[in-house]
Amino acid sequence: MALLPIRSRVLLFMSTVQQANIDDAMNALKSEYGEEGQFTRENFLDHMLSLQANGLIDEVHYELNANGELCMYYAINDEGNRTINKYLPKKWAQNYKQVLTK
Amino acid sequence: MMKEAVASPVATAAMLKQKMNSRFRRNGIVYGLISGITFGLYSTIVAMAMMKDPFLGVLGVFAAPLVASAINDTMAAIWLVIWNVMKGKGKEIGRSLVTIPGLMVALAAVFGGPIANGAYLVGIALAGAAAIPISALCPMFGAIFARMFLKQKIDKRVAVGMLICVVGAALISYVNPEGGAENFTLGIIFALVAAIGWGLEGVFSAFGMSMIDSNIAITIREGVSGIVYIAVLLPLFAATDLFASVLGSVSPMLIIAAAALFTAISFLTWYMANSMVGVAVGMSLNITYVLWGVVFAAIFLGESLTPTVITGAIIITLGALLVSMNPMDLFKKEA
Numbered sequence: 342m343a344l345l346p347i348r349s350r351v352l353l354f355m356s357t358v359q360q361a362n363i364d365d366a367m368n369a370l371k372s373e374y375g376e377e378g379q380f381t382r383e384n385f386l387d388h389m390l391s392l393q394a395n396g397l398i399d400e401v402h403y404e405l406n407a408n409g410e411l412c413m414y415y416a417i418n419d420e421g422n423r424t425i426n427k428y429l430p431k432k433w434a435q436n437y438k439q440v441l442t443k
Numbered sequence: 444m445m446k447e448a449v450a451s452p453v454a455t456a457a458m459l460k461q462k463m464n465s466r467f468r469r470n471g472i473v474y475g476l477i478s479g480i481t482f483g484l485y486s487t488i489v490a491m492a493m494m495k496d497p498f499l500g501v502l503g504v505f506a507a508p509l510v511a512s513a514i515n516d517t518m519a520a521i522w523l524v525i526w527n528v529m530k531g532k533g534k535e536i537g538r539s540l541v542t543i544p545g546l547m548v549a550l551a552a553v554f555g556g557p558i559a560n561g562a563y564l565v566g567i568a569l570a571g572a573a574a575i576p577i578s579a580l581c582p583m584f585g586a587i588f589a590r591m592f593l594k595q596k597i598d599k600r601v602a603v604g605m606l607i608c609v610v611g612a613a614l615i616s617y618v619n620p621e622g623g624a625e626n627f628t629l630g631i632i633f634a635l636v637a638a639i640g641w642g643l644e645g646v647f648s649a650f651g652m653s654m655i656d657s658n659i660a661i662t663i664r665e666g667v668s669g670i671v672y673i674a675v676l677l678p679l680f681a682a683t684d685l686f687a688s689v690l691g692s693v694s695p696m697l698i699i700a701a702a703a704l705f706t707a708i709s710f711l712t713w714y715m716a717n718s719m720v721g722v723a724v725g726m727s728l729n730i731t732y733v734l735w736g737v738v739f740a741a742i743f744l745g746e747s748l749t750p751t752v753i754t755g756a757i758i759i760t761l762g763a764l765l766v767s768m769n770p771m772d773l774f775k776k777e778a
Binding site for chain 1 (some may be wrong): 455456459460463467530531532534535538539541542543544545593594649650652653654655656657659718719720721
């Protein structure tokens, strides 16, 4: 099946979890996008920060990880969920829910 | 007195976080400024290309700028496709185009490219240079639409700074209207259409980019704009012959290729700024291109700097500063 644009896919992933950090998102999407050159931490940070700047996800808390790096946790908000329902192809949301319930 | 040498993990995290936040914002502002500077460079370089042969002595007001825009946008799209493939984002282009956000970016391209730019050229032809300051109202429309559609709030400082930028841009580009311009009002209406078109572009693209990568969004923008120019506007304004003859001439094509590179950088950084610091701030910094355009034209084309232009330049700079930072911060000591 054709893949979603990765930024939309990150938002869709955020709608399936309570909260997540960049590593969570990368682990979840690795099987789909892992082979592509764009699959980098830097790009994922950019996706998260842009989703946040556009008011679709919120930062819930942050901490230092084991490597002493800053690690932010994000959660989707109402606007983010509304955006997914309104603008993502329906089959995507459905497919994903099926995967989850399997 | 020595301060505590080792901060607690919580304090370190807070510090790193604050550092990251301010870096994100600073980068957004720098991108906005780069978008203004490179758009000024683009304008100057295109002006140089239009002094070259197939463009010289072209009859009609619209053909030359339309042909230049068509080639410029198409080439910018080619530059951007190369850039994205290098960054491992090649596949994203097709993926993004079949989604609603991707289509909104394409729509933004039509508003900002052929519609706004076309209206801008017609406006100048009908109302003379008076159309240029009217078109500089675009950040205001952008901010208003962003408020309406994206629920982006504009604080008073940004609103005042934006207004100052618009006044400065208007002053720089304003030339006394030559008497007897027929259809003056119609020309002004076209200029307003241009401002609204660019304002809509800012908002649609910001929205589309919340769901797709800004690098991809801008590639779609330039590609769609180039195609609509070539397929619709050039035939409409009987400019296809000139288009063909420019394509065959090496020297203007090379110059436009360079201009297109700056266009690509300009739009890339503008879209990034819009999605990082909001449409109002992004557009206000972008509009400083009027100032840079004048500076580069003075340096490279030997155009003169009048007192009005210098005053306008100072006003625009102050406005852009006010949009990007709170002047009070200058007096506050960092803790």
